[in-house]
Amino acid sequence: MPKTCKNGKRPGSELSQDTIPQKRNRNNKHPVSEVSHSSSCEESKKKPIAALILARGGSKGIPLKNIKMLAGVPLIGWVIRAAKDAEVFDSVWVSTDHDEIGKVAKAWGAQVHKRSAEVSQDCSSSLETIQEFTREHPEFAVICNIQATSPCLHPEHIQEALELMTKQGFESVFAVVRRHHFRWEEVKNRVNACTKPLNLDPARRPCRQKWKGELCENGSFYFATRDLIDKNLLQGGKMVYYEMKPENSVDIDVDIDWPVAEQRVLRYGYFGKDKPEVVKLLLCNVMGCLSDGTISLFANGDDEMSYHYRDQAAINMLKKEGVEVILMSSRDYPIQAALADKLAERLGCLVKQEVDNEMQEVDNKMQEVEKLMKERELEWKDVAYIGNDGADVECLKLAGLSAVPEDALETARIAAKYTCRNAAGHGAVMEFAEHILLLKKKAKSQMEQDRINRNNV
Structure with a gap:
């Protein structure tokens, strides 16, 4: 027999009502x-x-x-x-x-x-x-x-x-x-x-x-x-x-x-009021997003880092669709200038080293991002952002599209509009790039359908 409550109701019949003619x-x-x-x-x-x-x-x-x-x-x-x-x-x-x-x-x-x-x-x-x-x-x-x-x-x-x-x-x-x-x-x-x-x-x-x-x-x-x-x-x-x-x-x-x-x-599905077809810039943390955050130290003092080959392909995909990609290195996870230059050359995009000052890290990151936006005459709706920790929370909330890798901090996960299934350094950037391009394609298709509908009125 089906399970019933003390009041005689069956589980799963929460919305059943008597039929009315x-x-x-x-x-x-x-x-x-x-x-x-x-x-x-x-x-x-x-x-x-x-x-x-x-x-x-x-x-x-x-x-x-x-x-x-x-x-x-x-x-x-x-x-x-x-x-x-x-x-x-x-x-x-x-x-x-x-x-x-x-x-x-x-x-x-x-x-x-x-x-x-x-x-x-x-x-x-x-x-x-x-x-x-x-x-x-x-x-x-x-x-x-x-x-x-x-x-x-x-x-x-x-x-x-x-x-x-x-x-x-x-x-x-x-x-x-x-x-x-x-x-x-x-x-x-x-x-x-x-x-x-x-x-x-x-x-x-x-x-x-x-x-x-x-x-x-x-x-x-x-x-x-x-x-x-x-x-x-x-x-x-x-x-x-x-x-x-x-x-x-x-x-x-x-x-x-x-x-x-x-x-x-x-x-x-409904993806919100923001129009993904206008995304023109992707900002991505180097450590904790592109890379898993692992740093190898050598006796000569050099650093070494790695990233997933699919994430390099993702950056190329976005660039072909007119989306600029900027990699950001925070002051808490700096990379050597020589390594930053090598990364920029290999991936074909700007690597931005954050300015170290006495401001709190969150304010510092916001200042840097808003400076980049102002230089390019962009608004937050034009920006996609992938971060991984507490310093990224405000940017994740404000960006038109935002994401975190699967292993990001909980505070960042809650603030982001998209959580990747892949971890940092293991294809998270590619996953977010595919998400961006899918939404852009969907938005363009909807715009075309709206144009057809208007012409048929």
Whole structure:
């Protein structure tokens, strides 16, 4: 038998609600429930709206999956970024029982609601967790429950769904995707048992082109008024679905989902407001990024360092795409002038030795970077930055694209927008370069599509 809670709920049924009869509204392509809506929709236009992302630490399928790196970004970071950039919420919250998840959520700009043990069990429902949040934050008239495992969610999905509430008076809006799956009745007793079709006639199997398919919840988000939530509903009242494309409908439950989701998010994910096609400069630490930081000392006083051949190829790739590369040697990890000259000659790029002064290291690095930007008339959105320690934190936060090697310090990892799977000196620079070029290609493709769309209007 399936496991149940004391209240009789089954694990995994967090969002199930009683089905409400639907009818078609002539003026709206979405189905509308027959239940009349209350004045709470009018109130939602006036009172604050919150995004609430549920991220429990006790995931059984993939331990701590909510902060596991997906395409260089913590899984929960994808939806936090989309929610914040939608610019429709008064605040974005993550409800969690795990300190590490809370730490990552704050680093990505969300506020943290520390959920109680009572709603952090395997059998706790999403509704119970949301209700705990609304009791502690009664100022919110509308809650948008965003699923942490939906990394292909975009700001426009959220904006368009919310408009159904604020402009058309719906009380609940939820995301769906169109599926073309033939469903059959489950056979529990195999002895002389036959199955039955649930949504097709086997004698008249429709071809995909002539079958519209079925609308299935994809779990990306659930908008609901506070009034509905207080009545133990996430879907109810005057409700409507918001249909998302299949490529944006990604869910992750078990390990086998991860590589598929990673490929999908690289192609269809939302990478933020910064336009990667304008990146013109890559700044890279020599020690801790290009090199693993190992220094060999010889009797004659010379230093020796090594780097991965793929990282040299990465620098050449970027240069061919018009991206200047500058290597930076910090005062804490200096390299000899002769070695810097040799490195510059071999890699064909400038090696910048930081000026040693009495300023703190972070301020010193910022000063050097901003000086380089000013000389080239660049802004932070034009800069990609790969660093590895505390002195890089501010630059990692400000750069249009930023990354750290797999073995970087935790403070740098949290500040970066991308975490490489490779360690310093072992191909991390190549990995980040490929990421930069992929985003530039994607952005150029989108610009071309936008141009085509404008011309066809």
